[in-house]
Amino acid sequence: MAAIQTEHLSYVYSPGTPFEKTAVDDVNVEIEEGAFVGVIGHTGSGKSTLIQHFNGLLAPTKGRVLIGGEDLWADKSKLRQFRFQVGLVFQYPEYQLFEETVYKDIAFGPTNMGLSADEVNRRVLEAAAAVGLREKHMEKSPFELSGGQKRRVAIAGVLAMRPKVLILDEPTAGLDPRGRDRILGQLREYHEQMHNTVLLVSHSMEDVARYCGRVLVMNRSRLFLYGDTREVFERADEISGMGLSVPQVTRIFLGLKEKGYDVRTSIYTMDEAKAELLSLLAKEGK
Amino acid sequence: MLRDITIGQYFPGKSVIHRLDSRVKILLVMAYIIMLFLADNPLGLLLGILFLILGYGISRISYKLILRSLKPVVPIILFTAVLNMLFMDGRPVLRVWIITVTYEGIRMAVFMAVRIICLIAGTSLLTYTTSPIALTDAIERLLSPLKTLHVPVHELAMMMTIALRFIPTLIEETDKIMAAQKARGADFETGRLMQRAKALVPILIPLFVSAFRRADELALAMECRCYHGGEGRTRMKQLHLRYYDFVACGFMLCCIAGTILINYCAPVVF
Incomplete structure (x- = not known):
């Protein structure tokens, strides 16, 4: 069964005013359970609006959202339960920290779920460990930490609810390369352990190519494509035509193709690139 | 909302x-x-x-x-x-x-x-x-005779401009923080008065923190562009x-x- 499914999902901002804008237009997509999905698209393509539908923060103007086969908006009193199932980490999540200590902040979500103190404690420690926060951080004020640490506390706050689906809106924006690799690495590790479904909104094609098995491309409020990472990068030329950058490796092969070399352009990892170049050299060497 | x-x-x-x-x-x-x-x-x-x-x-x-x-x-x-x-x-x-x-x-x-x-x-x-900017501009000009009485007219107008400028920003910020806390299961709609008041804490603290941060950044940005009050300041849009x-x-x-x-x-x- 699909973890998330949308049926003709549309969303219009400020309907009936001069500021009316269709942000999501007739999106039909089925996201499989246990997938690690990259969500890409231009600024303003509707990515952020789309993902806010997945845990009921926005109600669709038209269409339906199904979580595990159940309509999200069928019964409003159940909405909160769905929010615990689908964890959403916003852009710059460190700005939502508010508690006196890191521990209490991470515990906010699970406490809201009404779990026992023991269970909350277990989940907080587990989530903190998953993002590499150490014991000594737990009793500090979240405002004393560095930017990267704050970000990890905020992510832990969502992980602690053990959501079946984890959605992250540009979790690495504004971090240095090391902080970025660290967070993405931890997320992948967590995914491999828990087999949860992960949606990663990102502007960086390199990250998507490296971490995601499936890719969802939004373009001008519409779903452009949803498929395996390979399928998506097979259409690299279309994607770069939309103004999105493709990974550097892919760009090299697009350039080679343009120069008349007989190469595949659906290459997005170093290993593939090496193999392809070697076979090209072998051919040319003839 | x-x-x-x-x-x-x-x-x-x-x-x-x-x-x-x-x-x-x-x-x-x-x-x-x-x-x-x-x-x-x-x-x-x-x-x-x-x-x-x-x-x-x-x-x-x-x-x-x-x-x-x-x-x-x-x-x-x-x-x-x-x-x-x-x-x-x-x-x-x-x-x-x-x-x-x-x-x-x-x-x-x-x-x-x-x-x-x-x-x-x-x-x-x-x-x-x-537009709010035009309004505060006009207020400054209309009140400028008070300058002779040492009323800080320019400063007041600047404060009003900044306050107006930040209303939409802060509203947007509040929306975002509310959404983020809702995603963590915060509940603003039910409960007694006291519970509802308490439920506002997770919104107000981040909001204040970010307001102070913004104020700091704005002050710095203004100083970087040599802002030093109204003296000798000309306008881009003359009335x-x-x-x-x-x-x-x-x-x-x-x-x-x-x-x-x-x-x-x-x-x-x-």
């Missing part, structure tokens, strides 16, 4: 009213208020209403927006109307127990209600058709009076004169 707030909302347009000098517009609104309170006769008030209809018509601002700006003041209107109705001396019309409603009371209540409605609608027209500004002022004067004339000459119909 917070997006629906209309206080000080500006709807860009190209009508004459939009193009009027913002100083003139402020003065006109003041004159309009004086006119409303001068009117002592229903015909005078009618003139005020016609003025309003004309203004909204020319500026092509939807009349529906009047209703939206009136919504928050409905309780005040009702409250003053009831007070006026109950506590005016005069010819009694209705007597229930110790409550007496007088003819004068009803008259006063209706007059006050109409005046407040016109007042709100009139001032809303000002904010609907004038100029044009012929339509004089036409508008003339029209306003005619309306006020008309109101006074009606007060003295027209028969008392109500």
Whole structure:
């Protein structure tokens, strides 16, 4: 069964005013359970609006959202339960920290779920460990930490609810390369352990190519494509035509193709690139 | 949900009213208020209403927006109307127990209600058709004579500009923080008063933190661009009076004169 499914999902901002804008237009997509999905698209393509539908923060103007086969908006009193199932980490999540200590902040979500103190404690420690926060951080004020640490506390706050689906809106924006690799690495590790479904909104094609098995491309409020990472990068030329950058490796092969070399352009990892170049050299060497 | 707030909302347009000098517009609104309170006769008030209809018509601002700006003041209107109705001396019309409603009371209540409605609608027209920046600019210019009395006019205007500039930003920020806390299962809609008040803590703390951060950054950015107060500062957009500004002022004067004339000459119909 699909973890998330949308049926003709549309969303219009400020309907009936001069500021009316269709942000999501007739999106039909089925996201499989246990997938690690990259969500890409231009600024303003509707990515952020789309993902806010997945845990009921926005109600669709038209269409339906199904979580595990159940309509999200069928019964409003159940909405909160769905929010615990689908964890959403916003852009710059460190700005939502508010508690006196890191521990209490991470515990906010699970406490809201009404779990026992023991269970909350277990989940907080587990989530903190998953993002590499150490014991000594737990009793500090979240405002004393560095930017990267704050970000990890905020992510832990969502992980602690053990959501079946984890959605992250540009979790690495504004971090240095090391902080970025660290967070993405931890997320992948967590995914491999828990087999949860992960949606990663990102502007960086390199990250998507490296971490995601499936890719969802939004373009001008519409779903452009949803498929395996390979399928998506097979259409690299279309994607770069939309103004999105493709990974550097892919760009090299697009350039080679343009120069008349007989190469595949659906290459997005170093290993593939090496193999392809070697076979090209072998051919040319003839 | 917070997006629906209309206080000080500006709807860009190209009508004459939009193009009027913002100083003139402020003065006109003041004159309009004086006119409303001068009117002592229903015909005078009618003139005020016609003025309003004309203004909204020319500026092509939807009349529906009047209703939206009136919504928050409905309780005040009702409250003053009831007070006026109950506590005016005069010819009694209705007597229930110790409550007496007088003819004068009803008259006063209706007059006050109409005046407040016109007042709100009139001032809303000002904010609907004038950008906040133009407004504060005009206030600064109008108050500049006070500078001789060492009133920090420029600083006050700058503070107002900044405050207005940050209203939408903070609203957006609040929306975002609320969404983020809701995603963590925060519940703002149910529970008793105390619980609801407590539920606001996860919103207010991050909001304050970010407001202070923004203030800090803004101060730094202003200093980096050598801001040092109003002394010797020139403007990018100079305010100029044009012929339509004089036409508008003339029209306003005619309306006020008309109101006074009606007060003295027209028969008392109500």
